[in-house]
Each structure stands twice: as structure tokens, then as C-alpha cells.
Amino acid sequence: MPKMKTKSSAKKRFKMTASGKVKAGQAGKRHGMIKRTTKFIRDARGLVTLSAPDAKIIKKYMPYDR
Numbered sequence: 001m002p003k004m005k006t007k008s009s010a011k012k013r014f015k016m017t018a019s020g021k022v023k024a025g026q027a028g029k030r031h032g033m034i035k036r037t038t039k040f041i042r043d044a045r046g047l048v049t050l051s052a053p054d055a056k057i058i059k060k061y062m063p064y065d066r
Contacts (some may be wrong), residue, residue, distance in 0.1 A: 010061035
């Protein structure tokens with residue numbers, strides 16, 4: 001049986017934690033930051049853990065990073 005391929009877009013955007021959760025960058029920070037509140041910008045720093053339904057999709061894209 002041949003190996004499954006990892007989605008190139010997924011491996012660039014997501015990381016897996018040791019416990020199997022999926023980390024991703026915070027959405028909504030690319031442009032238009034002047035209209036965002038200071039609280040939003042502060043809270044959106046770093047990475048976030050995806051919800052279970054979203055993580056389930058990403059794990060199918062990355063079969064060898066579990």
C-alpha cells in the first residue's frame with residue numbers, strides 16, 4: 001500500500017501538540033488593524049488550539065503527525 005500524502009497547505013499552517021491537539025495562528029490579523037480594538041489585538045497574539053470538529057478535518061490532511 002503506498003503512503004498517504006500530507007496536504008502541503010496544512011503542514012505550513014498547523015502544528016500538532018504532544019497530546020494530539022492542533023495549533024494554528026489566530027485568524028483576523030492580516031490587515032485592517034486600525035479598526036480592531038486594542039483588546040482584540042492583544043488577545044489574538046500567539047497560537048490558538050482548534051476546536052474538535054476543526055481539528056478532525058486537519059488531522060485527515062496530516063496523516064503522519066498524530
